[in-house]
Amino acid sequence: MRIKNTNDRYGIVAVTFHWLMALLVIGLLCVGLYMTSLKISAQKLQLYGWHKEFGLLVLFLVIIRLSWRFININPTLPSSIPAWQRFIAHAVQWALLGFMIAMPITGWLVTSAAGLAPSFFGLFVLPTLVAPDDHLRHVFADMHEWIAYGLIATICAHVGAALKHHFIDKDDVLRRMLP
Amino acid sequence: MKVRVISQSIIVAALFCLSAPVFAAPTWKIIPADSSLTFTATQNNAPITGSFKKFTGNIQFDPADLKSSRVEIDVDIASVTAGDSQVADTLKTKDWFNVTVFPHAVFKATDFVKTGDKKYEAKGVLTIRAKTIPMVLVFNLDDYAANKAHATGSTTLQRTQFGVGQGDWSKTDAIKDDVRVDFIISATK
Numbered sequence A: 001m002r003i004k005n006t007n008d009r010y011g012i013v014a015v016t017f018h019w020l021m022a023l024l025v026i027g028l029l030c031v032g033l034y035m036t037s038l039k040i041s042a043q044k045l046q047l048y049g050w051h052k053e054f055g056l057l058v059l060f061l062v063i064i065r066l067s068w069r070f071i072n073i074n075p076t077l078p079s080s081i082p083a084w085q086r087f088i089a090h091a092v093q094w095a096l097l098g099f100m101i102a103m104p105i106t107g108w109l110v111t112s113a114a115g116l117a118p119s120f121f122g123l124f125v126l127p128t129l130v131a132p133d134d135h136l137r138h139v140f141a142d143m144h145e146w147i148a149y150g151l152i153a154t155i156c157a158h159v160g161a162a163l164k165h166h167f168i169d170k171d172d173v174l175r176r177m178l179p
Numbered sequence B: 001m002k003v004r005v006i007s008q009s010i011i012v013a014a015l016f017c018l019s020a021p022v023f024a025a026p027t028w029k030i031i032p033a034d035s036s037l038t039f040t041a042t043q044n045n046a047p048i049t050g051s052f053k054k055f056t057g058n059i060q061f062d063p064a065d066l067k068s069s070r071v072e073i074d075v076d077i078a079s080v081t082a083g084d085s086q087v088a089d090t091l092k093t094k095d096w097f098n099v100t101v102f103p104h105a106v107f108k109a110t111d112f113v114k115t116g117d118k119k120y121e122a123k124g125v126l127t128i129r130a131k132t133i134p135m136v137l138v139f140n141l142d143d144y145a146a147n148k149a150h151a152t153g154s155t156t157l158q159r160t161q162f163g164v165g166q167g168d169w170s171k172t173d174a175i176k177d178d179v180r181v182d183f184i185i186s187a188t189k
Helices: A011-036 A043-070 A083-112 A134-167 B002-023 B084-090
Strands: B027-030 B036-043 B044-052 B055-060 B070-076 B080-082 B104-116 B119-128 B131-145 B150-159 B178-188
Touching: A011 A043, A011 A083, A011 A134, A043 A083, A083 A134, A134 B084, B044 B084, B055 B178, B080 B084, B104 B131
Parallel strands: none
Antiparallel strands: B027 B055, B027 B178, B036 B044, B036 B178, B044 B080, B055 B070, B070 B104, B104 B119, B119 B131, B131 B150, B150 B178
């Protein structure tokens, strides 16, 4: 497999980013939904700690991934796909990237408003973005939650479309992203 | 004659006793607006700070008379603040400070040592949740004038020694054992 993307498939860097981030994002969504349902405990706090660290990792990775995307060509979709489907496919991809930036930033705002600076895997501590504020914490937490629901819906659309191409249209759209 | 000597010595002794408080370290009153008691703990590898908004003190201190100096600080645990209200509310619960059962923390020191220019150590005992543990505070006496004194200092304690964090909370992965305490005391006579 090529390192860079070609006209008909993704290169190893893009493929690695795609599946690594899929794993991280889905894991974060599951942990996020679970941890917020718990009553306050040491375990809950520990999960929040991991959630923040891996969330910041996603923010860091998505920036590198976007940079890689900008200096690369993207494989073109098969000519059989109608224009409106191309438009939606790209809109969904950009929405996913947007959500992957919006999620960690709103999460960082939640923990900032709670007066809890996030650590990046014990390597360094990030600054808080706002002063502790109960009202703001609720506002940011609601935003974080609703963006998460939006992200889940968008992931479903993305996965659904990929599977439709693979199993119904029997084209190479999904295969282009497989290792 | 003998009676006179005895009575004279009694008078001298009585005078000495009466005058003794004059030689004792002066009593200082804390100025709450210019004083603070904050703490910094570590949660998920990042610092979290909080403070106790209310504390009172019984301070007799004179750098020239450390022997008769004594300090007693009484902290109103219910006045704790940290991060947002969620954190403060948790700290008041049974597993943490258990504020309904242990509403006060007290630091008492009678042993003061000068360690350098304006630098002192106060050796005493700290009581939290009815557990009393020896504790040394280091402080800087930034200002000591006739009617105003200003000291800043700190110490580091281990929260689990006092049982602050019961059950699962006594594990120190998510919340470290060490808690740094910083204080600023502004006082007037």
